Amino acid sequence: MAPWYAVQVFTGQEDKAVGLIGQTLTISGEENLVDEVFVPKRKTLTKQQGELVEGETALFPGYIMVVTSKVERLSALLGKVPAFTRLLGTDGMFTPLAEGEVAWICAFTQRKHRTVEMSEGFVEGGRVVVASGPLVGREALIKKVNRRKREATLELFIMGRTVEVKVGLSLVKKKQ
Incomplete structure (x- = not known):
């Protein structure tokens, strides 16, 4: 399985950033660069006008996840996205999520439906x-x-x- 990377985006703009990354991948002909780009979400249940209403919100506000084995190419591609996107890392190196962190997200969600x-x-x-x-x-x-x-x-x-x-x-x- 390819490593998972966290990409910082503007809080509240997570879904928009995922769409823009997808468009940039398509325009660049790099659709196969990433295995998955998603916003980890959680279901919510709120009361509005006396009725319970289901919704969804970001699990990690301001972050999206990208699964890829070609992180250097991903970093270059993120520079072309017309929105703030910053691949997280330390000391100039892009840092993938640890196995335990990936396992936690996978335990609570499933591929194609990353919602708790x-x-x-x-x-x-x-x-x-x-x-x-x-x-x-x-x-x-x-x-x-x-x-x-x-x-x-x-x-x-x-x-x-x-x-x-x-x-x-x-x-x-x-x-x-």
């Missing part, structure tokens, strides 16, 4: 029990729960730093 689905659970004896969704059996990853926003905060070490990531968690019933 909503989980459902309940509180039992003061602790969260997840009954369905990607967080089943992974309750230990949960650092905080915001019942009103229907989200759980997970703490991960990704892209070289500790990041708080919010994923959807709806607590549907409370057990005593």
